[in-house]
Amino acid sequence: MGSYFKFIAKKLLLALLTIFAISVFAFLIVHLMPGDPVRVMLGAEADEAAVEAMRIQLHMDRPLVTQYLIWIGNIFKGEFGKSLVLNLSIRSLIAERLPVTLSLTVPAMVISIVFGILIGIVCATHRGSFIDQLLTVLMTTMNGVPVFWIGIMLMYLLGVNWKILPLMGYVSPKADFADYVKHAILPVFIMCFGPMSSIARQVRTNMLDVINQDYIRTATAYGLPVSKIRYKYALKNVLIPVITLIALQIRSIVGGSLLAEQVFSIAGISRLITMSVMNNDFLTVQALVLVISTFVVVANLLLDIAYGFVDPRIRLTGGK
Amino acid sequence: MTKRSIKVQSFLKTFFGRGFIVYAAALIALMFILFAIFADVLSKYDPNEIDLMQSLALPSSEHIFGCDLHGRDVFARILYGARISMLISVFSCIVGAIIGMLLGLVAGYREGFIGTLIMRYVDLQLAIPPMLFTIIIGMLAGHNMFGLVFALSFGMLPGFIRLMYGLVLSLKQNDYIVALKFARIPTWKIILGHLLPNAFPTMLVTFTMNLGSTIMLESTLSFLGIGIQQPTASWGSMVSDGYSYIFTRPFLAFVPGICILLLVLSFNILGDSLRDAIDPRLKGKL
Numbered sequence: 001m002g003s004y005f006k007f008i009a010k011k012l013l014l015a016l017l018t019i020f021a022i023s024v025f026a027f028l029i030v031h032l033m034p035g036d037p038v039r040v041m042l043g044a045e046a047d048e049a050a051v052e053a054m055r056i057q058l059h060m061d062r063p064l065v066t067q068y069l070i071w072i073g074n075i076f077k078g079e080f081g082k083s084l085v086l087n088l089s090i091r092s093l094i095a096e097r098l099p100v101t102l103s104l105t106v107p108a109m110v111i112s113i114v115f116g117i118l119i120g121i122v123c124a125t126h127r128g129s130f131i132d133q134l135l136t137v138l139m140t141t142m143n144g145v146p147v148f149w150i151g152i153m154l155m156y157l158l159g160v161n162w163k164i165l166p167l168m169g170y171v172s173p174k175a176d177f178a179d180y181v182k183h184a185i186l187p188v189f190i191m192c193f194g195p196m197s198s199i200a201r202q203v204r205t206n207m208l209d210v211i212n213q214d215y216i217r218t219a220t221a222y223g224l225p226v227s228k229i230r231y232k233y234a235l236k237n238v239l240i241p242v243i244t245l246i247a248l249q250i251r252s253i254v255g256g257s258l259l260a261e262q263v264f265s266i267a268g269i270s271r272l273i274t275m276s277v278m279n280n281d282f283l284t285v286q287a288l289v290l291v292i293s294t295f296v297v298v299a300n301l302l303l304d305i306a307y308g309f310v311d312p313r314i315r316l317t318g319g320k
Numbered sequence: 321m322t323k324r325s326i327k328v329q330s331f332l333k334t335f336f337g338r339g340f341i342v343y344a345a346a347l348i349a350l351m352f353i354l355f356a357i358f359a360d361v362l363s364k365y366d367p368n369e370i371d372l373m374q375s376l377a378l379p380s381s382e383h384i385f386g387c388d389l390h391g392r393d394v395f396a397r398i399l400y401g402a403r404i405s406m407l408i409s410v411f412s413c414i415v416g417a418i419i420g421m422l423l424g425l426v427a428g429y430r431e432g433f434i435g436t437l438i439m440r441y442v443d444l445q446l447a448i449p450p451m452l453f454t455i456i457i458g459m460l461a462g463h464n465m466f467g468l469v470f471a472l473s474f475g476m477l478p479g480f481i482r483l484m485y486g487l488v489l490s491l492k493q494n495d496y497i498v499a500l501k502f503a504r505i506p507t508w509k510i511i512l513g514h515l516l517p518n519a520f521p522t523m524l525v526t527f528t529m530n531l532g533s534t535i536m537l538e539s540t541l542s543f544l545g546i547g548i549q550q551p552t553a554s555w556g557s558m559v560s561d562g563y564s565y566i567f568t569r570p571f572l573a574f575v576p577g578i579c580i581l582l583l584v585l586s587f588n589i590l591g592d593s594l595r596d597a598i599d600p601r602l603k604g605k606l
Contacts, residue, residue, distance in 0.1 A: 018447045025448070032460050144585035146536060148543045149577030156570050194490050255451030255540075262544055263563075273452065274544050277459045289456060293448045300447075 005294060007308045007315040015301040018296050023075075025292040027068050030282045040280050041084050058283075079288040085279045090287045093272060098291075101268035103173055105182055105257050108191035112253075116196045117239070119201025125193040125206065126232065136204075139197040147256060151190040158186070168264040187264050191256035195249040202245050206238045240311045247303045251296055335597040342593050345586035352583050356403040367400040368551045375567055385575050388561060390396055394572065397553035398579055404554050405583070409534040416473035421482025421519075425511065427481065428488025439485065442478045450475055454537065458546055468547050473535055483526055485521045522546050525595040532587030539580050555580050556573035 017058040030037045038054050039046070055061055058081075059070050074081070080090035119139070123132045166183055173180040210216065211234060219229045254270070263269040269288065276284040308315045336342050342512030365383075370441065374391035374590040377383055385394035427435040445453060454475040461467030491497060492515070500510050541547035550557065562572030 007466070009401065018444060021444045022447060026442070029456060029460065034460075034462070051439070122372060140588065141585065144536070144588050146533065146539060146543075146556075146559070146577055146580045146584070148540065148556075149580065152563050152566060152573050153561065153577065156566050156573075158572075160567060251446075251449040252451070254449035258451060258455075258544065259540065272548070273455070277455055278463075278545055280459070287457065289452065292452060296449055297447055 003315045004308060004312075006303055011304045013300055018297050022071055022293045022297070024068070026286045026293075027071055029286050029289065032063070033282065037282055041282060050233070050253060057077075067089045073173075075287075075290070081283045083276070083281055083284045084198045085284070086283040090284055093284070094269065094287070094291060096269060097269045097272055097314055100170060100172070100266060101257055101270055102260070103180070104170075104187050104260065104266070104268070105191065106186065107193065108188045108256070109246075109250065111188065112192045112195035112199060112249065114191070114200025114248050114292055117203050117242065119196075119200040119233075121207060121238075123200070123204040124207030124211065135200070139200050142193045142197040145193060148259045148263050150193070151186060151260065154186055154189070164308050168266075170264070170268075183264075187260035187266060190263070191260050194256060196251060198252075199242060199245060200268040203242060206241055207234065210234045211235045229257065237256050238305070241309045243303055243310070250299050250303075252294060254296070260294055290315060331597050335593050337596065338589075339590060345589035345593075348582050348586040352579070352586075354400050355399050356406045359396075359399035359403050362494070363393065363396040363399050365396040367392060367396040367553045369393075376565065378569075379571065386569065386571060388558075388572060389565070392551075394558075394575060397558060397563045398555070398576060401553040401555045401558060401576065402579070402583075403582075404548060405535050405538055406546075406550060406597065407503060408465065408472070408538050409531055412472035412538075413467045413476070413527055413530050413534055415469065416476040417480050419473070420477045421484045421523060423477070424481040424484025425488055427513070428485040429492065429507075429511065429515070435485075438481065442481050445478050451537075451540075455541065455544075455546055458541065463546065463549055464521065465548060465552075468538065468541065471541075472537060475537070476534065478531055479530070480523075480526065483522065484519060487513060487522060491515055491518050507565060521598045525591065525598055528594050529588070529591035532591060535587065536580065536584050 033040060036051075038051050038058070038060060042051055042054060042320050059067050069258060078091055080094070082088070083093060086093065111249050119135055127134045155165075155167060158165045160178070165185060168181075169183060171179040171183050176212060211230075216234055219233055220226075257268065258270040260266065261268045262274055265271075269292065272284065272293075273288050275281075276288065334553065356605035369392060371387070371391035373450065374383065374387040374393075375389055377387040379386040383393050385398065387393055388397070402577075423438050428439040448456075454471045456466050457474050461470040497510060497514060500514065538547055539554065539556030539559070542554040543560045545557070545560065548554035548557060558575050558576035559580075562569065562574070562576065566570050
């Protein structure tokens with residue numbers, strides 16, 4: 001068990017370093033901007049005195065390192081500053097919008113994982129059959145479809161034409177669960193596109209690889225039932241590498257959520273990013289980059305720890 | 321038959337091995353490339369010319385895909401949009417591939433401090449969700465075409481660096497490279513004459529496969545309003561514009577979306593076929 005704790009400690013340290021590096025990157029966003037960031041934030045018409053006042057309020061007159069320390073210190077206290085465009089505290093914006101985004105991305109992730117694995121297994125065990133070809137074509141297509149467009153088209157078909165789903169918007173699951181489901185179906189569906197097809201293709205490849213290995217052939221030669229070989233012996237080795245892939249998909253679902261929230265006018269965190277970027281609201285962008293990336297790093301850390309738990313080989317090699 | 325022509329023949333045989341679907345993909349890709357090149361010949365309309373008399377005109381023999389809110393011919397905008405999409409994607413991929421290959425080469429060949437630095441940077445960039453990263457870089461570089469190319473190529477760096485790094489690490493273990501080093505052949509000669517030619521096929525395949533995803537990313541950013549700005553025609557922003565008239569003119573959003581779908585899919589299929597034809601061992605790896 002000692003090696004496992006060493007493995008966890010190593011991963012934890014690496015995650016902390018990554019979060020630190022991301023915080024530096026997020027902090028520098030304001031300073032990497034060509035031109036005077038305060039001027040861009042306040043607009044060209046703002047008078048010199050206001051710009052100067054803002055500069056002092058943001059501590060921009062101090063050395064860079066001091067600025068970083070003040071900024072990160074405030075974040076530890078939970079103070080992210082104020083959004084210049086919405087004129088609201090960034091903390092309350094995040095607190096209000098994060099649950100919305102999570103209530104859509106988490107179901108999308110779970111559905112992608114479950115169906116991705118199922119489709120991959122079906123394809124591999126029916127290799128070359130009609131169903132395999134059909135699903136493979138479907139997965140390839142899903143990877144090449146502009147999801148924002150498919151979202152709009154589905155909305156047109158199901159919302160405008162057939163009127164079976166609400167057009168857009170969001171209802172909290174706490175307020176009215178049935179209504180939440182109705183509103184969430186399309187956004188969650190389009191967020192599944194990328195992750196589900198990637199997972200399905202990976203599972204299919206892994207399963208085909210594993211089925212051809214010696215220990216499976218030996219088990220077959222012993223006359224063990226096919227279902228036991230497939231789902232007990234083979235599946236374990238198929239699913240372990242999928243954990244790494246899931247970690248990758250957590251990153252890409254952030255992209256999916258940017259689109260889903262834009263298409264269906266959902267007031268979540270991702271919509272806030274798009275808005276802040278378009279309005280040059282650096283302070284909000286900075287805070288969101290840090291929060292979202294930290295979220296992703298922590299999720300990846302947990303997956304890494306789980307990976308080491310289910311596969312002892314990983315602990316020793318460090319997951320390379 | 322010469323050895324070369326046999327090689328070409330077997331290449332073509334594997335390339336078109338999957339039959340109909342590859343022919344269709346090649347045909348569609350060719351069609352859009354011709355659209356992009358001959359946009360001004362194929363349409364008599366200026367894609368940015370505003371004609372309010374034709375605002376939201378339905379498809380007719382004059383305007384085969386109708387007109388948008390400002391009375392701009394949708395077909396003309398599709399053609400010029402193809403030009404913009406492909407130019408930006410190809411250009412970004414070239415820039416991203418060259419810089420990525422170079423950094424990967426340095427990291428893999430030199431290893432040591434510089435190598436570690438480059439690879440740690442890659443890890444860091446990958447820790448930030450890719451789309452978020454691209455958007456932020458786009459914002460920093462400015463909301464214009466240059467900023468978009470910069471952001472797109474920056475975003476794809478980690479992929480190229482990692483691939484090249486891995487290739488160089490394994491290639492330089494080969495006996496003939498070690499022998500060249502002992503023979504005191506200059507490093508640049510080893511790199512240009514031996515490492516790069518060996519890494520080239522894999523890189524070419526990755527490049528082609530990246531084209532499709534870059535076109536997708538470009539249209540996604542333009543859809544979000546972060547990429548190409550009005551009035552320049554881009555398929556992504558056309559979908560976004562058409563979205564406002566989804567109740568009355570659904571084809572305004574439908575047509576550019578179908579174009580993105582067809583072009584991205586055909587590039588993806590051609591990329592897969594190229595991979596199988598150049599090096600079948602890469603299947604499942606790339």
